[in-house]
Each structure stands twice: as C-alpha cells, then as structure tokens.
Amino acid sequence: MYKRSENCPMKDICVQNGNGLTHIKELSDRAAMYDHARMFAHVTLEPGRSIGYHIHEKETEFYYILKGEGVFNDNGTEVIVRPGDICATAHGEHHGMENRSAENLEMIALIVLDN
Amino acid sequence: MYKRSENCPMKDICVQNGNGLTHIKELSDRAAMYDHARMFAHVTLEPGRSIGYHIHEKETEFYYILKGEGVFNDNGTEVIVRPGDICATAHGEHHGMENRSAENLEMIALIVLDN
Numbered sequence: 001m002y003k004r005s006e007n008c009p010m011k012d013i014c015v016q017n018g019n020g021l022t023h024i025k026e027l028s029d030r031a032a033m034y035d036h037a038r039m040f041a042h043v044t045l046e047p048g049r050s051i052g053y054h055i056h057e058k059e060t061e062f063y064y065i066l067k068g069e070g071v072f073n074d075n076g077t078e079v080i081v082r083p084g085d086i087c088a089t090a091h092g093e094h095h096g097m098e099n100r101s102a103e104n105l106e107m108i109a110l111i112v113l114d115n
Numbered sequence: 116m117y118k119r120s121e122n123c124p125m126k127d128i129c130v131q132n133g134n135g136l137t138h139i140k141e142l143s144d145r146a147a148m149y150d151h152a153r154m155f156a157h158v159t160l161e162p163g164r165s166i167g168y169h170i171h172e173k174e175t176e177f178y179y180i181l182k183g184e185g186v187f188n189d190n191g192t193e194v195i196v197r198p199g200d201i202c203a204t205a206h207g208e209h210h211g212m213e214n215r216s217a218e219n220l221e222m223i224a225l226i227v228l229d230n
Binding site: 001002003004005006008027028032033034036037040042060062064066072074079081082083084085086087088089090093108110112113114 | 116117118119120121123142143147148149151152155157175177179181187189194196197198199200201202203204205208223225227228229
C-alpha cells in the first residue's frame with residue numbers, strides 16, 4: 001500500500017504547552033504499527049514555535065532532524081541539532097524542542113512503546 | 116540523548132538481491148526500540164540501485180520518501196513515489212524499490228514487529 005503525501009492526516013496542535021502550533025503529518029496510525037508505536041510523523045515547527053518540555057514514560061521518542069535547526073532540550077541541557085542528527089528520549093527522560101531560527105524546522109518523530 | 120549524524124552506524128549492503136549496494140544509516144538499534152522494531156534508518160539508493168522484491172512476515176515495513184523518485188513495487192504493481200509519499204508493506208505482503216532516475220533516492224525505513 002502507498003499513500004500520496006496530500007492524503008496523509010495532518011493536524012496543527014499545541015504540543016505539551018509549547019509556543020504556538022506544531023504541524024503534524026501522520027505517516028501511520030497506531031493500529032498499523034501493532035500498538036507497538038503510537039506516533040510516526042513528519043513534524044514541522046515554524047520559527048518561534050516549540051514543543052514544550054515533558055517526560056516520557058514506558059516509551060521512547062526519537063526526533064530525526066530533516067531540515068533547519070532546533071534547540072533540543074535534553075533532560076535540562078540545551079543543544080543545537082541539525083539535519084542528520086538523531087535525538088532519543090527514553091523512559092523517565094525529559095525533552096523539548098524549540099525553533100529559534102528564521103527557517104522551518106522539520107523532523108521525523110517516532111514514539112515506540114515498551115508494553 | 117542525541118547523536119550527531121556522523122556518529123550513526125552506517126553500512127553499504129546488498130538488500131534482498133537488489134542491484135548494487137544500498138546505503139543505510141541506522142538511527143536506532145533494536146534494543147532501544149524495546150524489540151518492537153528492528154530497523155529505523157535513513158536509506159539512500161543511488162541511480163540504478165534497488166532493493167530486491169521480497170516478502171515481510173509478522174512485521175510491517177514503512178518507506179517514507181525524503182528526496183528523489185523511486186519505483187515502488189507494491190505487491191507486483193509498480194508505482195512512482197516521490198518526496199512526502201508513504202509506503203507500507205504489512206504481514207504477507209511483498210515490496211521492492213528501485214531508483215531508475217538520475218538523482219539519489221532517500222527515504223526513512225521503519226520495520227515494526229508484530230510479536
């Protein structure tokens with residue numbers, strides 16, 4: 001099966017009390033991932049927008065940077081991440097992501113469940 | 116945790132008797148995905164190279180096209196896929212991917228296990 005880009009579910013939501021809306025293009029639903037993952041998405045953060053700092057429990061979230069530059073909050077320490085870098089936030093860890101640049105930040109977000 | 120692009124494991128292998136080598140940049144290992152996924156990778160197929168046609172059993176593989184143009188063999192039917200398109204090959208299904216263009220084809224590959 002294949003799906004054209006424009007037919008993927010898309011939503012703009014405030015994520016974890018971040019600044020403004022985050023654009024989320026869903027690449028799969030949870031059922032198609034056997035309930036072993038709950039998000040596989042192409043995420044876009046426009047300049048000034050952010051995903052708020054939050055914890056993950058019994059799951060790991062990956063951010064794979066595709067375009068732009070992000071400020072990744074890795075358990076309280078900020079680091080600049082760029083295309084090709086991979087971020088992983090496992091059980092009991094915290095993260096957040098902010099776009100302080102003038103260009104869109106795009107990344108793949110994948111949440112794999114430990115259940 | 117974050118990892119710079121250049122520190123990710125990379126390998127060039129022939130995949131499923133395809134043409135030539137496929138470049139695979141691993142974004143996570145299986146253990147970090149709780150044995151619920153066995154591949155999360157950034158895959159590059161140079162012009163003329165391919166991933167051979169093969170079946171998936173008790174798992175689903177997703178290809179998310181990032182750059183270039185691919186010929187996706189979807190259970191025996193060829194279709195051109197482009198950036199933003201998502202391919203899903205579930206239990207009992209077959210697929211392959213070929214780059215017949217003059218530019219590199221890049222995609223995210225994710226294999227989620229049903230176990």
